Amino acid sequence: MKSINMSKAMDLSHIYNLRNNFTVIGLTGQIGSGCSEVADQLSRGFNHRDFEHPFEVGIDEKTSEIKHNSYRKYRIVYNYAQSNFKSYSRINYKDVLIIFLLQTSFEKFVTFLKTPELKAELGTLSINSEFDAEVQLLNELKPQFDTLAGKCKSLKIPDIKINNNWNELFEFYFNSEFFLFCDSIHTILRKHSRVKRNKLYQVISTNLRKSGNPFQFSEPSADNIFTIVELINYIIKSYRKTLNGEIRTQIVIDDLRSPIEIMYFKQRYSAFYTISVNRDEVSRQTALYEKHKSPDSIEKANLLYKEEYEGGKNYEFYKANISACIQQADIHISFLNMDEAVKKNKDIQEQNALEKKTRDNTTPFFSWKMQLLKYVSLISHPGLVPPSPEERCMQMAYTAKHNSGCISRHVGAAITDENYSIKAIGWNNTPSGQVPCVLRNAEDLLDHKNDIKSFTEFEKTDSKFSAALGENFRGQIIENKDLLKGRNACFCFKDVKNSCSDGKNQVHTRSLHAEESAFLQIAKYGGVGIENGKLFTTASPCELCAKKAYQLGIKVIYYIDPYPGISD
Numbered sequence: 001m002k003s004i005n006m007s008k009a010m011d012l013s014h015i016y017n018l019r020n021n022f023t024v025i026g027l028t029g030q031i032g033s034g035c036s037e038v039a040d041q042l043s044r045g046f047n048h049r050d051f052e053h054p055f056e057v058g059i060d061e062k063t064s065e066i067k068h069n070s071y072r073k074y075r076i077v078y079n080y081a082q083s084n085f086k087s088y089s090r091i092n093y094k095d096v097l098i099i100f101l102l103q104t105s106f107e108k109f110v111t112f113l114k115t116p117e118l119k120a121e122l123g124t125l126s127i128n129s130e131f132d133a134e135v136q137l138l139n140e141l142k143p144q145f146d147t148l149a150g151k152c153k154s155l156k157i158p159d160i161k162i163n164n165n166w167n168e169l170f171e172f173y174f175n176s177e178f179f180l181f182c183d184s185i186h187t188i189l190r191k192h193s194r195v196k197r198n199k200l201y202q203v204i205s206t207n208l209r210k211s212g213n214p215f216q217f218s219e220p221s222a223d224n225i226f227t228i229v230e231l232i233n234y235i236i237k238s239y240r241k242t243l244n245g246e247i248r249t250q251i252v253i254d255d256l257r258s259p260i261e262i263m264y265f266k267q268r269y270s271a272f273y274t275i276s277v278n279r280d281e282v283s284r285q286t287a288l289y290e291k292h293k294s295p296d297s298i299e300k301a302n303l304l305y306k307e308e309y310e311g312g313k314n315y316e317f318y319k320a321n322i323s324a325c326i327q328q329a330d331i332h333i334s335f336l337n338m339d340e341a342v343k344k345n346k347d348i349q350e351q352n353a354l355e356k357k358t359r360d361n362t363t364p365f366f367s368w369k370m371q372l373l374k375y376v377s378l379i380s381h382p383g384l385v386p387p388s389p390e391e392r393c394m395q396m397a398y399t400a401k402h403n404s405g406c407i408s409r410h411v412g413a414a415i416t417d418e419n420y421s422i423k424a425i426g427w428n429n430t431p432s433g434q435v436p437c438v439l440r441n442a443e444d445l446l447d448h449k450n451d452i453k454s455f456t457e458f459e460k461t462d463s464k465f466s467a468a469l470g471e472n473f474r475g476q477i478i479e480n481k482d483l484l485k486g487r488n489a490c491f492c493f494k495d496v497k498n499s500c501s502d503g504k505n506q507v508h509t510r511s512l513h514a515e516e517s518a519f520l521q522i523a524k525y526g527g528v529g530i531e532n533g534k535l536f537t538t539a540s541p542c543e544l545c546a547k548k549a550y551q552l553g554i555k556v557i558y559y560i561d562p563y564p565g566i567s568d
Contacts, residue, residue, distance in 0.1 A: 017329070020380050021248050024236060024269055025088065027255040028325040029277035031198075031305040032288040034335035038277050039254035041372060045087030051369050052338060054078050070363050074370060077377045084380050085373065088252040089174065089239060095182040096232055097204050099173075100214045104151040106145045110135055112215040113200075121203050124307075125300050127196045137188045144181055151176075161232055170238040190339040195300045202308065202320060209258070209318035220318050229261040231307065233268065257308060258276055259324035260317060271291060273379055276329035276560075277368075283340070326561050327410075327538070333371045341365040363388040388421035390536075390558060396425060397514075397536040398560075403427045405436020406511045407492045413514035413537040415530055418555065423530055426518030437510060442473045442491045459493070463530065468500035494551045514538070515545040519552060530554065539563040 025042065027035040027501060041050060058071025066072055085220070101109050112118060119129035137495035138145075148328040155168055189197040204214045205228060211217075212224040219522055232253060238554025240249045256262055256274070263274040278285070283299065292298050305366040313455070326332075336344070352360045366374075377384055393414050401412030405426045415424040430436050444450045445459060446469065459465060469491065477489050497508040512520070522530065531553035535541070541549065549557060 019271055019382075020084070022033055022240065022269075023088075023249070024251045024253070024265065024272045025379075026253045026265060026272065026274045027277060027380075028257065028262070028274060028329060029255065029324065030284065030309060030322055031301060032284045032291070034281045034287070035255040035487045036278050037335075038275065038333065038368070038372060039090055039092075039252050041369060042088040042252040042376070043090045046081045046373075047084035048082070051078065051081075051373055052367065058368075059340075068364055070287045070388060072368070074177050074366070074374065075446065076385055077374045080377050080381060080535050082386060085376055086248055087251060088250040091173075091235055091251060091253045093184070093232075093253065093257075094186065094201055095179070096235070097201055097208075097214070097229060098178075098182050098185060099152060099157075099231060100204070100208060100228075102145070102149040103157070104215065105149065106138075106142050108215060109145075110138065115215075117217045118200070118203060122196060122199055125195065125199060125303050126298060127193060127199060133192055134188055137191070138185070141181070141184055141188070144177070144184075147180060148181055152202055157231065157234065165260070165435075166238040166241040166496065169234060170242040173235050174239065185264055195297055195304055198301075199304055202304070205257075206319055209278065220316075225260055225318060226264050229264045233265075257320035257322055257325060258318075259321055259328050261519075262325055262328050268430075271379075273331060274325070274329040275331045275333060275375070276326045277333050278326070278560075278562075279335040283335070283493060323561060331375050333368055334365075334561055335368045335373070338367040338369075341367045361389065363390050391568050393420055393422065393536045394558060394560070395532070396422065396539075397538055400425045400427045401514065401538050403429065406509075406512075407437050407490060408495070409539070411514040411537065411539045413518045413535065415518045415554075416534045416536070417528070417530060418532040418534065419541045420534070423527055424518040424521040426512075426516070426521060428514045428515045429517065430489060430510050431512060431567060437493055438488075440490055442469065442489045446470060446474055446477075464500040465496060468496050472499065473495065513542065513545050515541050515549065519548055534558065540565070 026041055029035045044050065054071060054075035055250040055322065058066050058068070058074060060067045066075075092200055113131040113135060122129040135485055151172055155165060155172060156163055157169070160166065160169060186197070189200065207214050207216055207218075208227045209225050212221075212227045236249070236251050237301045239251065243249065262274050266274075288298050292301055308320040309322045311324060312319035341364075347482040348360065348362060348364075374385070397412040399412065400414065402408040404410040404412070406428045408427070411427045413427045414422055415426075416422055441451065444452055445455050448460070459469075473489070473491060475483075494509045501508070515535060518535075521527075529552075532555045535549050535554045535557045537557065539558050539561040540563045541557065542563065542565055546557070
């Protein structure tokens, strides 16, 4: 007989120590999407009262068996989280803005609230631009403001690396009366209008990214674009250096609204993850009403939401752009409470019964807390559970979008049958044989030289188009040659065409849409039908692509970013 030599068990958890000991999560999402609730939960860590028990939600009442493999995965995640999901320290974006106010003076802050430039910004939302009532209440905080301003200025934050006073910054931000002070200011500024306060913070944020000064309306400088996130980075470093490994450095930032600021953290930290919190429109509007309490306030809040969601013009890189943030996110959470998740699962069961389906492999809907528990556990321990079929297919669509030759937007799509077997992949790009916009150079068309064959006869001969291109690009290219630093001077055909035409027209895009391209792959190269299949796309389809999906028999569409139109 041969005996099996059982070696002594080893604790291999130290393999993931570096990941566990330093993690930064940045939250992003539309106004009212639930970012603050997610931040609150991350701040609390694991508590069995906060999360559904696997056997409470995963057991079939009739058979007493686990209903779906997803609940087996959740059981593994739940058990892991009990031992490993520790509370995150929270950095509120709006609290960081207060630090910049403290670096000036109370008098300058009050003067800023009365400036015509700020009144003009508030006027874009038809908001009462007077702050007299708020200033009266703020005056009561002046002694505390001055005390904290003195402490803040003594930190000499711009020279913090030289002075090495990380401990002082840590004590100021995490272990002082600073939090209570911030809460008092936020409460006063939202007393009469939450929308006015949020607009005020938006203006301050924009000014900081443009000029480095919260009160200065000026021409933008790229030197200041990281002003806010550099301070957040200092706060993170102060936490890490002061505690020196005594406890994990786990930070959640609530919330990021600039894609450039997300890029900043991604370039610095391999363990930085952006979580996008998404909420269906009806539920989001209900949440907004609970905060604003009046239809008029909600209407103005939605104007502010639309402004921040869509972002500024192409050159207004210093403005908030939540849509671009959602597109950059690593993780997407659908903000459903348990009752909403149960209802959606019940709707699926009823639909299956109506269609006399005996088997359905659609992954059940989970509450946002169950989703969060899963992703936090996977951040800590990659590979703990495999992805769901929906996650796997969306990942393929997300990867496909990086093939796009479009300048303005990258979209990827994947088409599957009803069993999640991939039938086609697509991305937005020019038709086969044409040159994508990103590979063309405007100078070649302007001077009719070099790679002129990459342009169409219309672009080469239409006088209006040529004039519009020359007006928009020739002077800019010559003036900013040094700033290009060797980069390609490409242009978006649709933007130039629309600039010299009446109105905007999506038909003028050179690219096929990602969904359209995936559909045509099946038609072009042959393949089985996709009746009752699924469409995964990184942005919700336009009306035309949605009609094509319907015609082809697509049963359900999964998307990340709600592109304007049919998603509403």
